[in-house]
Amino acid sequence: MKNGYVKTLAIGCLAILFYNGCKPKDCHEDGTCAEDYRRMPLGEAKDYLYALPGSYWIYKNSATGELDTQTCTGFLLDTVIERGTLKNTKHITVEYERINRVIYSSFNKSEFYDETGFYNPNAIRPLKTIMSRYLGARSNLVFFNPFVVGEKMASAASYTKCVSLDSILNINTDKFYMVVSFDIDIDFIGAMGEPPTSTIYYWGTNVGLIKKIDKIKNISWSLINYKIIK
Secondary structure (H helix, E strand, O other), X not given: OXXXXXXXXHHHHHHHHHHHHHOOOOHHHHXXXXXXXXXXXXXXXXXXXXXXXXXXXXXXXXXOOOEEEXXXXXXXXXXXXXXXXXXXXXXXXXXXXXXXXXXXXXXXXEEEEEEEOOOOHHHOXXXXXXXXXXXXXXXXXXXXXXXXXXXXXXXXXXXXXXXXXEEXXXXXXXXXXXXXXXXXXXXXXXXXOOOOEEEEEEEEOOOEEEEEEEOOOOEEEEEEEEEOOO
């Protein structure tokens, strides 16, 4: 009886050892996960956002005829490297580019601050270029890439939706190419210093912002002249 018990116990111990030995190892536990180095250049987003100091855009109000000259007074393109810190992300390193711009508006007599966002490797989300525009304490998400028509992104109390991607868009007598538009449901800065409105922003490749439409007042600001310094 005793020998049988010992034999059974020995078999049980062997079974446990066999199970533990065959169980797949979690590389996050023992630190053997392969290095995951993710690179995110700005890519096509750079064609919409890159404009060195001295670049300018002149917009005309469709209702009043007033002009707004927006001039780039500051620009920084930076490469950021971030590494995950959690158990399951410490093997992930992300290298990405960021843009910061300062744009002076003659109509507002103030400065817009444009910046693309930081990326947190611990979030393990798809890499995107997301740009917010600030006017004082107010801000809105006005651009994101990749362009996926129908995709929404939230920012503070509003959301921004990519609504169209056109190969060519005519504004007055000018043609703009690969134009992407974003519909912002509550735009805290789109009404040019007035209360929040609802705005559609149009961006053209190699130019930048080419038009804004205030959907509530049915007023637009359209680009009539520009100079982009690369």
